[in-house]
Amino acid sequence: MEKKKNILIVDDDEAILDVIKDILELKGYNVDTARTGREAIQKTRAKYYNLALLDIKLPDMEGTQLLSRIHRDTPKMMKIMITGYASLENAVDSLNLGADAYLMKPVETEKLLKTVEQKLREQEEAEMMSEEKVTEWIKSRIRKIESGAS
Amino acid sequence: MNNETKADVNAFNELLNVLVFLENVSTKILGMPDENKVFKVLEKESSKSKLCNISIFLLAKSGSKLKIAAASEFYRKNKIFERLFGASLEKLRIDINKSTLLSQVINEEKTLEANFADLLREISPIPTGNETIRIFDLQKRRVILSPLYRHKRVFGILVIDAVDPIDQFSIVAGIFAQQISAAAEVTEQRSKYKKTIEKLKSSEEKYRASFEKAMDAIVLADAVTGIIVDCNHAACKLVGRKKSEIIGQHQRILHPPEEIEGEFSKTFPRHLKEDEGQVLETKVITKDGEVRDVEIKANLVEVAGKKILQGIFRDVTETKKIEKNLIHERDFLQALMDNIPDTIYFKDMSSRFTRINLAQARMLGVKSPDEAVGKTDFDFFTLEHAKDAYIDEQNIIKTGIPMVNKVERIRRADGKFLWVTATKVPIRDPDGHIVGIVGISRDITEAKQMQEQLEQYSKHLEEIVEQRTAELRKAERLAAIGETAAMVGHDLRNPLQSILGTLYLLREKIDSIHCDSRDKQDFEKLLKRVDEEIKYMNKIISDLQDFAGPIKVNLIETDIGDVIKDTLASITIPKTIDVSVIISKSLPKLMVDPTLMRRVLTNLILNAVQAIPDTGKIRIEAFNNKKDAIINVTDTGVGIPEENLPKIFQPLFTTKAKGQGFGLATCKKLINLQNGEIMVKSEVGKGSTFSIKIPLKR
Known part of the structure; x- marks a missing residue:
């Protein structure tokens, strides 16, 4: 049994939080929710999330602001921006600030799930890559020590 | 010598004496200046003579009486006349009409000889026997009365009386009277002459005075030699010389060299001949060398047999200067x-x-x-x-x-x-x-026209301003609407998101429950309807945001046929509607934003679908002329009433129950952003054609 992935949903709309939480939980994820930017920051500090869905408009701060904060704190966490404002600037800004994907409200549930899955897979692959690299590094190090070179 | 001969000798001697006497007196009186002096001499000479008494009776002014102008000393001494007439000599007047003798002399101009007693009887009021005249020997005393002439008219009577005069005495007396007349004539002439001389003298003085005082310079020069014989003060002033420096000099010294020709000044000979009495212009030069303009009027006069040219000079330097200024002023004014x-x-x-x-x-x-x-x-x-x-x-x-x-x-x-x-x-x-x-008067036609044009411009400008203001107000209103719309749109997207999620969950739930597959199909049908409505709601929100928000346009070379195909593929069109697409093969690629074009076409096609109540046709054409590419979307729908056509591209205008009025306004905005135009033609009951015109790339 694979370990359940943690997802944080940040949106000021409680209905959205509820529905998406239900859907994601149905798909086997651990889901937490945050209604404000501050709450989101607190939660990401307290717990590791594999992925966060971020609304671009929050009551206490701009979604992009939140994005850059949590990207600094937890760069490995996948961050998907969801916005009601369709604009290229928003999209580009978000991606530059470390967003991994950008979705438009209302996003079709299938598309949302697909994106979440894809991002988590990318994350896994990246982790595996880095694990392999570390293993390789350790191996080469041992070989160097064994060969007597310091 | 016999007695007769002796008497003849005496008579001859006596005549000779008389003649000598008269000759002597005549010589004395002739040429005397004054008549009174003539009479005085006569009185004196007759007193010296023992031969006769001489008296002169002169006609008084009335012409009918005589007064006594001269009487011999004998008469005066013995006061004969006073005694005879009872009046003083000066006051004595003798009435001619009472005396035949006197009136004969005066009126008939006769020389008469008569007895003195007869004359006295006629003229004296006192009888001749009177004591007083006894001293007077009247025996044989004769009187000769002879008229005296002046200007051939009788003016008096010469009265000579003598005792027993010789026979020729009266003839001699007549001659003597003539002599006196002549003397009187001479005195008359002389007095006239004297008066003339005096007159002349005074006029000469007057002339001299006016000559000297004259404002104009006057110069007199010998017409032959040109030597100046006289000049006045004004002349001295004019040429700045003393009289002594002018008189005796030649007239040419008065003129500058350019005004001299030969020996004389240019005007001198002219004034002597053809221009005598005329005014000629010339110049004079002062002693200091200053040249002045003058006008000279000159006349030729003869003085003591000499021809003299009298020139009157008028200094016109100032006048000329003023004239010149005036001419200048006049020319200036004229210019x-x-x-x-x-x-x-x-x-x-x-x-x-x-x-x-x-x-x-x-x-x-x-x-x-x-x-x-x-x-x-x-x-x-x-x-x-x-x-x-x-x-x-x-x-x-x-x-x-x-x-x-x-x-x-x-x-x-x-x-x-x-x-x-x-x-x-x-x-x-x-x-x-x-x-x-x-x-x-000033021609202001152009200004007036400009003013009119300006007024027109201004009116036009006002209209434009009004229009722009209206547009701006509209734009402001629209911007406010847009902002609100965008906000509302965003807020609406959240519930839409929830609904979508909820629908997903609902499907999952239905899948997991055990029920009739037909029921499941019914559920699915209902869920799909909700799905579509959500999509439609989302489109409304997108239109709103497109219309209100700023749009980035990315013009790229685009195959419009591809865009049309993509658009049609994304739209569900009922099968009752026949869709045809005709794209001209010659249509080149257009510089448009494909995303925006797709949005516009989606809108137009969806409108066309909605305009067709049951069955109908939609035709989409794309072709080009030399300048533009045209994309037409034609439907056979209900059509748009004519009165609505102008408003159709305005925001918030709709005839659809389900429309929000942003669709076509957004289309217009998007097409305009791509340098194109959108137009509509429509007929109620027949259908509509929306045309997009995009300029071909330059």
Whole structure:
């Protein structure tokens, strides 16, 4: 049994939080929710999330602001921006600030799930890559020590 | 010698004595200056003589009485006349009419001889026997009365009395009377001459005085030699010389070299001949060398047999200078008048032109300004204008109040209408009486036209401003609406998101429950309807945001056929509607934003679908002419009423129950952003055609 992935949903709309939480939980994820930017920051500090869905408009701060904060704190966490404002600037800004994907409200549930899955897979692959690299590094190090070179 | 011979000798001697005596007296009196002196001499000489008494009776002014102007000393001493007439000698008057003898002498101019006693009897009021005249020997005393002439008229009587005079005595007395007459004539002439001389003398003095005092310089020169014989003070002043420096000199010293020709000044010989008495212009030079302009009038006079040229010089240097200035001023004024584009005219009291400038001549259509003189506005302009102008001018003449910058519309001689501003002011003579008017008019046609144009522009501008203001207000309103819409849109997307999620969960739930597969199909049908409505709601929100928000346009070379195909693929069109697409093969790629084009086409096609109630056709065409590409979306739907056509692209205008009024407005905005235009043609009941025109790439 694979370990359940943690997802944080940040949106000021409680209905959205509820529905998406239900859907994601149905798909086997651990889901937490945050209604404000501050709450989101607190939660990401307290717990590791594999992925966060971020609304671009929050009551206490701009979604992009939140994005850059949590990207600094937890760069490995996948961050998907969801916005009601369709604009290229928003999209580009978000991606530059470390967003991994950008979705438009209302996003079709299938598309949302697909994106979440894809991002988590990318994350896994990246982790595996880095694990392999570390293993390789350790191996080469041992070989160097064994060969007597310091 | 016998007695007779002795008597003859005595008579001869006596005659000789008389003749000598008379000759002596005649010689003395002839040439005497004064008649009274003549008579005095006569008295004196007759007193010396023992031969006779001489008396002179003169006619008094009345002509009928005689007074005694001379009486011999004997008469005076013995007071004979006083005794005879009882009156003093001076007051004594003898009435001619009472004496036949005297009246005969006076009236008939006869020399008479008579007895002295007879004469006395006639003239004396005292009887002859009177004691007083006894001393007077009347026996044999004879009297000779002879008339005295002056200017061939009798003016008195020579009375000679003697005792027993010789026979020839009366003849001699007659001659003597003639001698006295001659003497009297001479004295008369002399006194006349004297008077003339005196007159002459006084006129000479007068002449001299006026000569000296004359304002004009007067110079007298010998006509033959040119030597100056006299000059006056003014002449001295004129040439800056003393009299002694002029008189005796040749007349040419008065003139500068350029005015001298030969021996004389240029004007000197002319004044002697053809120009005598004429005024000639020349120049004089002063002692200091200053040259002055003069006018000389000269006359030839003869003085003591000599021909003298009398020249009157008038210094016209100042006048010339003033004249020159005046000419300059006049030329200047003329130049100004003729070169100024404004028309200038002078008129008399009857509004007749007295002088006009070239511009006014052109205006009136006359060849030269002189042609207008004496004419009036009535000769050149319309009756109406001439009347108005006449009334204005007469008013100025009457009141003296000038008319300034009155705007008038006048018809020029060539028929062209002009706008002018006319200013007219009265002209006054030196006493301040108005004698006419002077007017100046400026052509302001161009300015007026410009003003009119400006007014038009200004009106147009106002219209534009009004329109822009309205547009701006609309835009502001729309911006506010847009902002609200965007906000509302965003807020609506959240519930849509929830609904979508909820639908997903609902499907999952239905999948997991055990029920009839037909029921499941019914559920699915209902869920799908909700899905579609959500999509539609989302489109509304997108339109709103597109219309309100700023849009980035990314023009790229685009195959419009591809866009049309993509658009159609994304739209569900009922099967009852037949869709045809015709794309011209020659249509080149267009510079458009494919995303925006797709949005517009989606809108137009969806509208077309909605316009068709049941069955119908939608035709999509794309082709081009030389300048533009045209994309038409034609439907066979209900059509749009004509009154709605102009409003159809306005935001918030809709005829659809389900429309929000942003669709076509957004289409227009998006097409305009791609440099294109969108138009519509429609007929109710037949359908509509929406045309997009995109310029071909340059």
